[in-house]
Amino acid sequence: QKEVEQDPGPLSVPEGAIVSLNCTYSNSAFQYFMWYRQYSRKGPELLMYTYSSGNKEDGRFTAQVDKSSKYISLFIRDSQPSDSATYLCAMSAMRIDTGRRALTFGSGTRLQVQP
Amino acid sequence: SQTIHQWPATLVQPVGSPLSLECTVEGTSNPNLYWYRQAAGRGLQLLFYSVGIGQISSEVPQNLSASRPQDRQFILSSKKLLLSDSGFYLCAWSVGGAPETQYFGPGTRLLVL
Numbered sequence: 001q002k003e004v005e006q007d008p009g010p011l012s013v014p015e016g017a018i019v020s021l022n023c024t025y026s027n028s029a030f031q032y033f034m035w036y037r038q039y040s041r042k043g044p045e046l047l048m049y050t051y052s053s054g055n056k057e058d059g060r061f062t063a064q065v066d067k068s069s070k071y072i073s074l075f076i077r078d079s080q081p082s083d084s085a086t087y088l089c090a091m092s093a094m095r096i097d098t099g100r101r102a103l104t105f106g107s108g109t110r111l112q113v114q115p
Numbered sequence: 116s117q118t119i120h121q122w123p124a125t126l127v128q129p130v131g132s133p134l135s136l137e138c139t140v141e142g143t144s145n146p147n148l149y150w151y152r153q154a155a156g157r158g159l160q161l162l163f164y165s166v167g168i169g170q171i172s173s174e175v176p177q178n179l180s181a182s183r184p185q186d187r188q189f190i191l192s193s194k195k196l197l198l199s200d201s202g203f204y205l206c207a208w209s210v211g212g213a214p215e216t217q218y219f220g221p222g223t224r225l226l227v228l
C-alpha cells in the first residue's frame with residue numbers, strides 16, 4: 001500500500017463547477033499537508049499548505065484536512081479553463097532514519113475544465 | 116524573492132552518452148536542494164537531496180550521481196545514460212525546518228534514444 005493515494009483522473013468538469021480533489025494517507029506521522037499545481041511540461045508550483053485539521057481558504061481554493069480519517073481535500077470554486085492542470089498532494093513528516101523532514105507526494109490528479 | 120533555474124529545458128541524448136543537468140537557486144542561502152524524476156503520468160521520485168556543499172544523500176540506487184560544488188548549485192550527472200533514464204527531471208529547494216515546503220524549478224525533459 002502506498003503511503004499516499006490519489007486518484008489519477010482525468011477529472012473533467014464544466015467551467016464554473018466546484019471541483020473536489022482528494023488524497024488519502026496511511027502514515028499518521030504526517031503533520032503538514034500541501035497542494036501543488038503542475039501545468040503540462042512545467043514544474044509543480046505550491047498552491048497552499050495546512051498543518052492542523054480543518055479548512056484553509058485562499059481565494060477560490062480551500063484546503064481541508066481530516067486527520068482522524070487520514071483524508072485531505074482541495075476544493076476549487078468557480079473553476080476556470082486555466083485551472084486545467086495536474087494537482088499533486090504532498091505530506092511532510094520527520095523521518096526516523098535520517099532525522100530530517102521529508103515530503104511524500106501523491107501521483108497527481110489530472111483536471112480538465114471545459115469552457 | 117527566490118528563483119530557481121534549470122537547464123537545459125530539453126535534452127535528447129544517445130544511450131551510453133554522459134549527462135550533466137544543472138540547477139541554481141537565487142535569493143536564498145544554504146537551501147536544501149533536491150533532484151526528482153517524474154515519469155509520464157506518475158508521481159515524483161526523489162533521487163538525491165543535499166543539505167550543504169558536498170553533502171549528498173541518495174534515495175534510490177541508480178545510474179545517476181549528484182554533486183553540490185557551490186551553496187546554490189546542484190548538478191545531476193551520469194557517465195553512461197540508459198534508456199530507462201528518460202524522464203522529466205525536477206530540481207527543488209527548501210529552507211530547513213517545518214513544514215519542509217519545496218519549490219520547484221521548470222524541469223528538464225530528457226529523452227534517451
